[in-house]
Amino acid sequence: MQSDQFFVSVIIPVYNGEAFLAEAVESVRQLNYHPLEILIVDDGSTDGTAVIAKNFQGDVRYVWQSNSGPSAARNTGLKMARGNIIAFLDADDLWPNNKLEIQLACLAANPSVEIVGGYIQYMRRSESATDTQLLVEFAEPIVSFNLGGAIFRRPVFDRIGLFDEKLRYSEDVDWFMRAWEKGVSMLVLKQVTLFYRRHLDSMTYGTNLHDLNFIKILKKSLDRRRQQSNGSAAPLPGFSYVDEPTGKPTVNHFEEGL
Numbered sequence: 001m002q003s004d005q006f007f008v009s010v011i012i013p014v015y016n017g018e019a020f021l022a023e024a025v026e027s028v029r030q031l032n033y034h035p036l037e038i039l040i041v042d043d044g045s046t047d048g049t050a051v052i053a054k055n056f057q058g059d060v061r062y063v064w065q066s067n068s069g070p071s072a073a074r075n076t077g078l079k080m081a082r083g084n085i086i087a088f089l090d091a092d093d094l095w096p097n098n099k100l101e102i103q104l105a106c107l108a109a110n111p112s113v114e115i116v117g118g119y120i121q122y123m124r125r126s127e128s129a130t131d132t133q134l135l136v137e138f139a140e141p142i143v144s145f146n147l148g149g150a151i152f153r154r155p156v157f158d159r160i161g162l163f164d165e166k167l168r169y170s171e172d173v174d175w176f177m178r179a180w181e182k183g184v185s186m187l188v189l190k191q192v193t194l195f196y197r198r199h200l201d202s203m204t205y206g207t208n209l210h211d212l213n214f215i216k217i218l219k220k221s222l223d224r225r226r227q228q229s230n231g232s233a234a235p236l237p238g239f240s241y242v243d244e245p246t247g248k249p250t251v252n253h254f255e256e257g258l
Contacts, residue, residue, distance in 0.1 A: 011077030118193025
């Protein structure tokens with residue numbers, strides 16, 4: 001797939017991801033989209049991540065930084081990016097083979113839309129004795145605050161700002177909340193746009209809502225909206241679902257109680 005309209009920068013933050021990184025990069029390359037660049041930001045890995053990353057050629061750029069957390073790694077990638085479309089992929093996740101095709105088509109059909117999201121499908125290793133390396137789906141696909149499931153027009157980061165580097169968890173939730181408070185236009189496709197891998201080494205495995213900063217982030221959003229609305233928290237503008245990539249919004253949705 002090729003487009004003269006969109007140049008995609010894919011930012012892959014990674015910390016000790018030697019077991020997964022090559023698969024993540026391959027899942028981007030198998031989309032065969034051009035023009036595209038892959039930016040691997042190594043957040044101080046101590047395993048073999050650097051060796052694997054440096055073996056990639058062509059469309060891949062690699063940078064190492066001292067361990068500063070995922071927000072800082074994403075921000076480094078944003079500062080390096082040359083594309084007018086930004087996408088994120090964690091090193092242990094994967095993209096479906098139609099991701100960019102359907103999401104870029106949606107952006108092209110809806111020029112005022114700044115973000116196109118999609119559904120997230122959770123994946124895990126098969127427990128079968130004969131298929132121990134096979135990833136299998138579990139649970140129904142969901143809409144989630146996950147950067148890897150969306151693509152972004154580059155100017156939205158000039159408007160909303162970068163990721164909060166004080167947050168080690170849920171920096172994506174914080175960014176999305178700030179975006180919705182400012183009325184950023186987002187559509188969500190009713191199709192899977194990210195395979196989210198669940199495994200024991202995941203940063204979020206076994207953590208609870210408090211550890212992930214959800215409560216703190218939601219409170220900060222409420223406080224900002226109350227301050228802007230003289231004491232009462234204005235509802236977030238929300239987002240819309242789209243059945244087809246080139247279709248128009250059909251359903252508006254958001255939890256107004258947030």
